[in-house]
Amino acid sequence: MNSHPSDSYLRTDRLPHLWCPGCGIGATMNSFVEAVKLSGISRKSLAVVSGIGCSGRVAGYLKADSFHTTHGRAIPFATGLALANPGLRVAVYSGEGDLVAIGGNHLLHAARRNVNIMVVCINNFTYGMTGGQLAPTTPIGSITATTPYGSTEMPCNLVNLAASAGAVFVARWTVFHVRQLACTMAEALVRRGFSFIEVLSPCPTLHLQRNNLGHGETEMRYFKEYSRVANNTSPVEAGLDRRDRKIIVGTFVKRERAVFFDSPDSVTLVRKKKVKA
Amino acid sequence: MCAEPLALLTGVHFMDGNSAVCEGAIAAGCRFAAGYPITPSTEIMERFASRVPRLGGICIQMEDECASIMACIGAVWGGAKAFTATSGPGFSLMMESIGYAAMTETPLVVVNVQRAGPSTGLPTMPAQADMLQARWGSHGDYRVIALCPNSPQECFDLAIKAFNLAETWRVPVLIMMDEVVAHMSERVVIPTLSEIAVVQRRYTQVRPGEYQPYRPAARGVPEMAPVGKGFFMHVTGLTHDAKGYPAMDPETQDALVRRFTAKIDSNADDIIVYEEEEIADAEVVVVAYGITSRAAAAAVEEARALGIPAGLLRLVTAWPFPEKKVRELSGRVKALIMVELNLGQMFLEMDRCAKGGAQSIFLGHAGGSIHRPEAILMAIQKAAQL
Numbered sequence: 292m293n294s295h296p297s298d299s300y301l302r303t304d305r306l307p308h309l310w311c312p313g314c315g316i317g318a319t320m321n322s323f324v325e326a327v328k329l330s331g332i333s334r335k336s337l338a339v340v341s342g343i344g345c346s347g348r349v350a351g352y353l354k355a356d357s358f359h360t361t362h363g364r365a366i367p368f369a370t371g372l373a374l375a376n377p378g379l380r381v382a383v384y385s386g387e388g389d390l391v392a393i394g395g396n397h398l399l400h401a402a403r404r405n406v407n408i409m410v411v412c413i414n415n416f417t418y419g420m421t422g423g424q425l426a427p428t429t430p431i432g433s434i435t436a437t438t439p440y441g442s443t444e445m446p447c448n449l450v451n452l453a454a455s456a457g458a459v460f461v462a463r464w465t466v467f468h469v470r471q472l473a474c475t476m477a478e479a480l481v482r483r484g485f486s487f488i489e490v491l492s493p494c495p496t497l498h499l500q501r502n503n504l505g506h507g508e509t510e511m512r513y514f515k516e517y518s519r520v521a522n523n524t525s526p527v528e529a530g531l532d533r534r535d536r537k538i539i540v541g542t543f544v545k546r547e548r549a550v551f552f553d554s555p556d557s558v559t560l561v562r563k564k565k566v567k568a
Numbered sequence: 569m570c571a572e573p574l575a576l577l578t579g580v581h582f583m584d585g586n587s588a589v590c591e592g593a594i595a596a597g598c599r600f601a602a603g604y605p606i607t608p609s610t611e612i613m614e615r616f617a618s619r620v621p622r623l624g625g626i627c628i629q630m631e632d633e634c635a636s637i638m639a640c641i642g643a644v645w646g647g648a649k650a651f652t653a654t655s656g657p658g659f660s661l662m663m664e665s666i667g668y669a670a671m672t673e674t675p676l677v678v679v680n681v682q683r684a685g686p687s688t689g690l691p692t693m694p695a696q697a698d699m700l701q702a703r704w705g706s707h708g709d710y711r712v713i714a715l716c717p718n719s720p721q722e723c724f725d726l727a728i729k730a731f732n733l734a735e736t737w738r739v740p741v742l743i744m745m746d747e748v749v750a751h752m753s754e755r756v757v758i759p760t761l762s763e764i765a766v767v768q769r770r771y772t773q774v775r776p777g778e779y780q781p782y783r784p785a786a787r788g789v790p791e792m793a794p795v796g797k798g799f800f801m802h803v804t805g806l807t808h809d810a811k812g813y814p815a816m817d818p819e820t821q822d823a824l825v826r827r828f829t830a831k832i833d834s835n836a837d838d839i840i841v842y843e844e845e846e847i848a849d850a851e852v853v854v855v856a857y858g859i860t861s862r863a864a865a866a867a868v869e870e871a872r873a874l875g876i877p878a879g880l881l882r883l884v885t886a887w888p889f890p891e892k893k894v895r896e897l898s899g900r901v902k903a904l905i906m907v908e909l910n911l912g913q914m915f916l917e918m919d920r921c922a923k924g925g926a927q928s929i930f931l932g933h934a935g936g937s938i939h940r941p942e943a944i945l946m947a948i949q950k951a952a953q954l
């Protein structure tokens with residue numbers, strides 16, 4: 292078999308992966324590998340932490356120190372890992388159910404603290420691994436395994452959530468935008484502080500088919516046709532509603548503030564005091 | 569790691585159990601803690617927060633107990649020795665991650681200052697009612713080590729031991745305190761550096777390309793590798809093979825879980841610690857642990873003064889349980905009395921091990937206060953007349 296340019300970044304002994312045909316998660320992983328190459332960060336220093344779900348399986352395919360944790364707890368694990376070992380570049384890679392539903396509290400507080408981790412959140416609008424149940428981003432009216440008459444819940448605007456909690460870098464792309472996604476991920480990899488990248492990704496097996504939205508390819512066309520690149524859009528204005536036929540993508544937030552445990556009012560201050568004493 | 573000034577407060581102190589367990593953790597080389605405030609354990613994190621930044625360590629308050637324990641597990645994989653401290657409701661929230669630590673063989677220390685439950689219960693009053701939760705609380709089959717200090721001095725000593733056991737066996741080690749031991753102040757002697765044996769993290773000598781994170785090494789315990797050094801290890805809570813890769817088949821599952829249990833069960837004699845008082849000629853043996861063991865010791869002394877051949881078996885490790893010892897005693901004494909602050913938890917284990925030899929007697933209540941020695945003495949007198 293011919294090798295692929297990304298092979299050295301993957302656990303090829305674990306391939307083929309478990310994702311369905313037409314699923315977008317693998318494409319995002321490819322962009323991530325490109326991003327690692329672009330960023331120039333050392334391979335050894337990269338640690339990838341995932342939670343549970345289809346997107347949570349990414350850690351297991353990347354040839355890095357990789358940690359597949361429990362449902363919702365990837366961010367606190369990554370917090371401990373990054374604080375204990377500041378030489379690592381820690382990336383959390385998981386889905387919206389994992390990071391925003393069961394792990395939502397951890398997302399808020401890690402963003403607020405500005406923990407030095409990068410979060411890639413795959414948003415496929417459903418719980419894939421467990422069979423297509425309601426997710427925090429499921430559009431109103433969608434049929435899911437647990438809303439057989441259609442969801443009535445208001446979906447969450449993830450970029451707004453992350454930005455309002457204090458993330459210093461917030462972006463959104465779709466799996467159609469593989470190049471842009473790779474560049475944005477690379478930028479996040481070399482920045483310090485809490486960054487959050489939402490990636491819209493099709494789940495053809497469950498979400499698309501149940502809602503007569505076609506296949507993976509149909510969704511890619513939808514992403515291509517209706518995405519509007521609008522950097523610096525206020526995240527409040529970047530909500531997703533399929534009826535708008537508009538997906539705002541780009542980098543919405545870029546700002547700097549003290550990184551958790553980098554700040555002069557935490558450890559360093561005490562250390563200075565100690566030296567004086 | 570104890571070489572830094574201030575790290576080890578060598579000397580004689582008047583200290584409560586919560587402070588002592590914190591000092592023990594520091595003496596063991598722990599420089600990372602993540603916790604969430606909860607009575608009656610709060611002072612442990614508070615003291616750590618004031619102590620470790622000066623030692624180059626980190627103490628963080630997380631948003632809940634789920635996050636606290638997971639941050640500790642992350643820190644351990646990052647290379648730190650880490651611990652968290654909590655009480656009943658927080659301990660319940662940590663159960664999922666205790667299973668994760670067992671599955672991933674993470675050397676982790678968790679302190680549970682037991683208060684009366686269930687639920688919010690009596691937050692400021694003692695109990696010993698999380699003893700079976702400590703053993704069985706997370707889903708699936710696994711093993712933990714649980715230690716029960718009965719004094720502030722032992723809180724210090726057993727904290728060091730807990731970290732050493734965690735590094736040696738790569739299991740969650742639980743320090744099962746109670747509210748009274750946590751808040752009572754006594755003389756605590758902190759020895760000099762050379763008098764303290766600390767087990768440091770041992771990393772594999774195998775080279776990155778050949779290293780397999782879950783290949784069992786000596787005594788069934790796999791070797792750890794440092795993160796960030798090109799080992800490209802994979803750690804998962806899924807059932808995994810020696811490479812650490814998910815393996816979804818009953819054979820791998822059975823071999824893995826049997827190894828988790830075997831590494832503790834077949835080394836139990838090396839792990840178990842207990843103390844015996846007046847056991848040699850005893851006809852009635854009181855079995856107790858934690859604060860209850862001190863009331864029991866007083867009762868046994870009283871009984872001896874009255875001429876009753878009573879003895880005390882004090883559990884220092886509750887888990888693994890000293891099965892052999894209890895079995896041996898049950899073959900030669902009249903009665904075994906388990907005294908504890910619950911409605912019969914370690915009693916079940918004692919009764920199981922006694923196998924109908926000696927009479928198994930239970931003396932306990934649902935917590936909130938500790939036993940009076942007189943109540944235990946009465947139970948001894950009654951048992952002696954059997």
Ligand code: SF4
Pocket residue numbers: 309310311313314315316345415419420493494495496497
């Ligand atoms: S179930 Fe959906 S999200 Fe999961 S692998 Fe299949 S297509 Fe992808």
